[in-house]
Amino acid sequence: MTLRVGILGNGGIAARHAGAVAKLPEQMTLLAVSGRNIERVRAFTDQHAGKPFTCVEDMLDFGIDLLIDTAPPYSRAGESMVAAKAGVHLLVEKPIALDMATADALVESAAGVKAAVGFMYRQGEAVRRWTAEDTGPVGLMTGIYHCNALHAPWWRVREQSGGQVLEQLIHIIDLVRLFMGEPDTVYSRTANLFHRETPDYDVQDVSAIIFGWDDGRLASLTANNIAVPGQWVKGWSLFAKRATAHFSDWNNAAFKRTAPEVKEECWSSGCDPFVAQLADLAAAIRDDRPPLVPIAEGAATLRLALAAVRSADERRELRIADAI
Template structure:
């Protein structure tokens, strides 16, 4: 079996999660680490390859020197440049963390390069791999009528995060940077959105220097299918807890998700409302990596291709535009 020569761009907090999985997979050989802060790349190289890899502070050199097969892009939202274009030029398969960019021009350009090159690209929307989420999606796809439903989603945390995270200019805001996971799940279940309205404010962090993100938001989405979603989010809840959950309602089934692996399904149209509990334990980050590796091996599409990153970003940016303009925003179907 040929090992995939693999690099990581952005050796910060989160990429460690991917690096830990990648270093344990036989099919993968971690060969290069790139961070503009060399110390971070060095620390990854020590922890995950016993210093066998190479260190870069410029991703252009990572691509030109390392003959990569695969790259994990874990840059903060504002730091995306031409790394996807370079990966495509070098025929390197990609996992890119969400949000893939902070504007649609850059996101569309990334997708154009991925499509033209034919490399495999997975976007880091790992909730899609949860056992209960997969089960509900299967139910929607198998139902005889057009899937139509309601989603009530909640995302709550309370953290100052990093400097770039607090700045809307650098992160895009809480909805774009973080809650995009739930926006993506609403698309996963109900298809393409046609209209969004969002209210956003900074209620709790006005005295925190350079905190320009919203810390409360309420977003309403209408889908082409007629489905409706409401997503409420805050960064003013319980410290050191990241809580997210959602309820999905259709004519026949209501499902309460405590996370994307675990949910209780209620058959509301049946006598006695039978319930079933779906319980999954799989690591969703590993699942997205294993799917990407299989897509490369079998030359098939990934489960979360680049277009999903583009469309969910469009929904998140449209929501934020709606909050700025204080008016609903129509979203064109792709």
């Protein structure tokens, strides 16, 4: 079965997904693209394929099997829920919403289809290799996300993007859950240090988050938008009972087993996580199984990110069960 794919949105991330679809010709084909500006959508489809639309309902009537929702969270109007209720499978980019009520409603609406969230870091070969190793529990995780750009106008407005914690650092917050499970507490601080005079920029440009577990384990994450212009630096380190690893990205890590004997390895791969997540979703549809990262994971990770933002707003440690 070749899946007929529709994409909602026509920005940079939509182009990455369109490119991934093109690399899986035996599994899927790009049939349609929908966006608000028909000229931009036409330019996108001229480059990538598909029929242009300005209405998701019309795109659904055209006959798609899978909707890839890349629209910014502020601009979504329930299109993925409409698609899911029509029996169309989903891949929704993160964050899946800016509040838990909307996220939970989306998860509920997708109960009858295969629905995944775009946490593509989990698709990386190094990430998947760690989860298959016998490392023992992770006692400490550290993570960073550093850049310096004005990004899109909507990105700079908290009401529209949720800020850097929800829009970028959420990828590494998701890895906290993957590697360490659900934390019990969160304490965070954020600030807008160097963009206070930038018009329509009210999101944080520095942040620090500590997730805690009642058994003593910790995860410490930092992010900023004041680093080297034009560079995106992401990474995380894991310190477990029997191993440590330093990840420069989802595919590359320096792994060291520390018990029962010391052993070092370099993990490296060229896996394209955008292709990997679509291939996994296609297999989930074919084999009638859950995708590697089901959409419920998008809601669970959003809950942690929102709790971190609330902790920073209130400048106090919060128990996550009571925070959101």
